[in-house]
Every structure is written in C-alpha cells, then in structure tokens.
Amino acid sequence: MIRLAAFLCGALFGLGLVVSDMANPARVLAFLDVSDAWDPSLALVMLGALIPSGAAYLWIRARGTPLLAASLHIPTLRIIDRRLVIGAAVFGLGWGLAGVCPGPAIALLGTGQPFAIIFATAMIAGVLLHGLIHRPTATTGQP
Template identity: 50%
Template structure:
C-alpha cells in the first residue's frame, strides 16, 4: 500500500509542477530575469506552495506518527555549515543556469527537449559526485592507494 501512496503523491506533485509551469525552464528563467522579461507568476506558485506546506505541517505535527511509518524521520542536526551552504549555492546556480530543479527536470523528461536531455544527466552526475565526495572525502576508488 505504501508504494501506491508514494506513486499517487508523486503523480500529484508532478502534475502540480506541469500545471504551474515549473517544468518549463523558460518560465523559471523569466522569473529570475528581473532586468529583462521578468515573469512574476512563479511567485504565486511559490506562495501557494509555502501556504500549503505551512498548513500541512501544522496538521501533521498534531499526530504522534505519520500514517505509513512508526515515527517521523526528522534530521538530527540543525547546523548551518559549509556543506549545507555549498549545496544550497550549487542548487541555486544549477536552477539559474538550467531553469530546472530536480522535480521539474524529471517531469519535463518526456518532452525530450534538448535542455532537459543535457540538464538531467548533468544533475545525476553531480549527485553521484557529491555522494562520492561525502562518503569518502575524496574521489579515489576503494581499492586505490595513495
């Protein structure tokens, strides 16, 4: 049953991204272009998402546990450190250059637009590289010697 709810949640999220225009990198880039063809409509999408999350969290935190889990999976750390800031900066730079963040990039994949076909593999390579760096602190293979 958990897989069904996960699929339905992803479907609703993906449809929301497509309907809101987030799967269109031109719309995102126009929102970021304050001095040119600025399109403020994305601010309404973000405002709606913020309001929905605000209300949703207030309702969820009233429960002892999530519906499909034994307990909430809450991060242990609240530190604002270099990895967090670096990740946020890389995310923002990628969003600004490509016009995508990860969710909309996946929803735009069926359109086979050249920008999507470049962005998605680059994003996956960056995720792989980040995981390798985090796991070992370097890029050497497990069998490599210094």
C-alpha cells in the same frame, strides 16, 4: 504501499509543475531576471504551495505519527555550515543557468526533449558522484 504513495505524491507534484507552467525553463528564467521583464508567477506558485504544505505539516505534527512510517523524521541540525552554503550555491547556480531544478527536470523527461535528458543525466551523475565522495560512516550514518 509506501512506494505507491511516493509515486502518487511525485505524480501530483509533477502535474502541479506542468499545470502551473513551472516546468518551462523560460518562465523560471523570467522570474530570475529582475532587471527587465520580471515574471512573479513562480513566487505566487511557491506561496500557494505553502498553504497545503503548512496545513499537512501541522496536521501530522498534531497527529504525532505519519501515515506510512513509524515515526516522524524531522531534522534537528540547526546550524548553517560550509557544506550547506556551498550546496545551496551550486544548486542555485545550476537552477539559474538551466532554468530548471530537479523536480521540473524529472517532469520534463516525459517530453523527451534533449535538454531534459541531458539535464537529468547530469543531475544523476552529480548524485552518484556525491554518494562516492560522501559515503556515510558505519558508526554514525553521517558522511
């Protein structure tokens, strides 16, 4: 049941990316180019996504437990450390250079474009490399 829910949520997210044209790297790059022909549509899509996301978050918090898990897993760490800053910088650099982030990259795989296949392959390689470098410890579960 959880895998089906995850698949359906991912499919809905991908559909939203395609319908809003946010899987189009040219549209994303136009948003990032504030010097010339800036396209604010990405900001509008993100703002529009906050409404149902915020409502669902408030509903689940008030409910106390999620629908398909025993408890809520809300991060408690509130510090901004070196790993967070470096990770965010690498993510932003990749997003700015390629014009897509992981969500749209997965949605673009359905098109069979060589760009999408190369991006997704590099993204998977990065995830696997991170897993090798930052293996969790047996006692804490933290890298």
